Amino acid sequence: MRQRRFLLCVFWLLSASALKAQEQPEDSTQFTVEEMVKFALINSPLVKISELDAEIGDRQIKSSLSAWLPQVSANTQWSNNLKLQTQPIGDQLITFGQPYSGNLNFTVDQTIFNRDVFLASKGSSLARNQLSQTMETQKIEAVITVARAFYDLLLSLEQIKVFDENIVRQEKQYKDARARFEAGLVDKTDFQRASISLANIQSQRNRLVSSLDAKYSYLKQVSGYPLDQELTLHYEYGEMAKRAELDVAPDFIMENRVDYQLAKTQYSLSELETSYSKWAYIPAIKGFYNYNFLFFNQNFSGLLDESFPTSALGLSASIPIFQGGKRSDEVRLARLKQEKSLVSLNNYEKQLNTEYETALADYNANYFAWQTLQDNLDLAEEVYNTIKLQYDEGVKAYVDLVVAESELRTAQINNYNALYSVLSSKLDLQRAMGLINPSSIESSF
Structure with missing residues (x-):
């Protein structure tokens, strides 16, 4: 009987442990780019400050409107x-x-x-729109900043993998060249070249590894991730390559941009300020x-x-009966500010159009370059494999193998650099088109 009770207790404990394990994620420190951005939209200092600014502004509006009571x-x-x-x-x-x-x-x-209270009442909806649009703009900036930091760190990690593969290959070539030298088949310059190439690759790898801590720290800073907790990036090259594709036609609709909506709201507020200055004649x-x-x-x-x-x-x-011309001067001043705001809005429209054209050109150029470099990578791998076989058979000199290996490594690094440039320029194009939606990250990426 005691044995049966003991077995039941063990069964319940194991069941509870299994259930708890199912409720918790396998690794809460591992993030995809979407998960990193979602985390940042809750914890990023930039987002938190913008939310506090919006709350402060809302309280100020309510404080101003309380004068009607x-x-x-x-x-x-x-x-x-x-x-x-x-x-x-x-x-x-x-x-x-x-x-x-x-x-x-x-x-x-x-x-x-009272004209001050009346202005607060008439402008409350515009002021709230301004606060909301400002907060949305800051969230978009947070999305872009975190995604770029994620991609930059990802680029370094992939480049380190390339160097690791090259180091393994170069160490084998060094051992083969030294064995051939000791067997009297070649002179010592072959394994000396292999030693120099190996040292250069290790030096470049160490430089990248040294930069990882700073890049991890920057990603944690902009996303609001705790500095004392481990952070792991979850990604696949094929998945990143799919992200380089733009899912929608690059049509430019200026009204889709939140910052343009914010600029129009600010102009509407300048119009209200002009009306406010005219109300100075009313008791x-x-x-x-x-x-x-x-x-x-x-x-x-x-x-x-x-x-x-x-x-x-x-x-x-x-x-108010006479104030030395102060009221008429304030009306003229408000009109001048409104005119200045209109000129700024028109110029901002042109600026946004230029930004879109530039972002579209950069994306197309980077995407074409990436496609070309992918073809170059395939060719570099084929050339290296061919020359490696010829060198092993004694047809090619070691210097040809070194050149082919260097070209392959360069093609691999350039391919990852090009992919990062495409992903980064895609973010710029999405922002220029107003396609980044912080409330729906999946549709934005």
């Missing part, structure tokens, strides 16, 4: 009138007041019209209600025994 305040004052006021009335001197006095005043103000009007409790007595102890309240209800208006 009734403003209630209370004031109180208590005095010991050390010297009472004396006034001559006829041939007598009359003393006014009591030694102790106080008051408790409640005031309610209701804004009916500020508010309603008010006061209720005041007055207290006074000969003795401090009896000050609160009896109150003498007063109250008032009314309207107040502040009418």
Whole structure:
């Protein structure tokens, strides 16, 4: 019976462990580019700051709009009138007041019209659009920055793999050349060349390895990933090659760009500022209600025994009559700023069109170069394999093998550099076309 209970306990423990293992990811430190970007959109300092700026701006809007609501305040004052006021009335001197006095005043103000509050009300929707569009623009920048850092680190890792393969191949060639020299088949220059080539490859590999820590740190910085945690990139060359393809036709629709929408919102705000400056001629009007409790007595102890309240209800208006030409100058200034904003918007439209044309040209050029270098890589591999066979048979000199091996390594490195350039220029083209959508990363990549 005890044995049966023990077996049941073991079974439940193993089942719980298996279930827990299924609930957790196999490796939470391994990221694809989409997963890295999604992580950054939550944890990136740039995104967090933009979200805080949006929240700060929203609170400022709500604070400004609160002026439309009734403003209630209370004031109180208590005095010991050390010297009472004396006034001559006829041939007598009359003393006014009591030694102790106080008051408790409640005031309610209701804004009916005020140009500052009216501007806040009219511009609240535009201001919120501006905050939202600014935050979206910052998220797009975060996506591009993190993706580029990911691709740059990926490029270095792939180049290190190329050098590792070349080192293995070069070490074998060095051993073969030394064996041939010791057998008296060739002179010592063959294995000396192999030694020099091997040292050069190892030096280039070490330079790349030394740069990895800095590139990992930069990727962690821009994505908000903890510096003290391990980070592993998950990728496949074939998958990266597929990403180089642009899935949609490169049609340029300027309204798709969030930063262009932001520029139009800023122009609309400049139009509102012009209207605001004209409202300076309109009086500020508010309603008010006061209720005041007055207290006074000969003795401090009896000050609160009896109150003498007063109250008032009314309207107040502040009418600007003459301000030395300030209002007309402010209207002209606002119009000039609006005109400047319109010129800037028109120029920005041209700038965005130029950016699109440049990004499209760069992408097409880089994509064509990558396709060409892929063909060169196939040829370099074929040439190397042919010369390697000829060298092994004693037909070709070792120097030809060294040249072929160097050309193969160069073709491999150039191929990865070209792929990185295509991926990077694709990001620029997607941004120029307004295709990067932070809320749907899968469709953006």
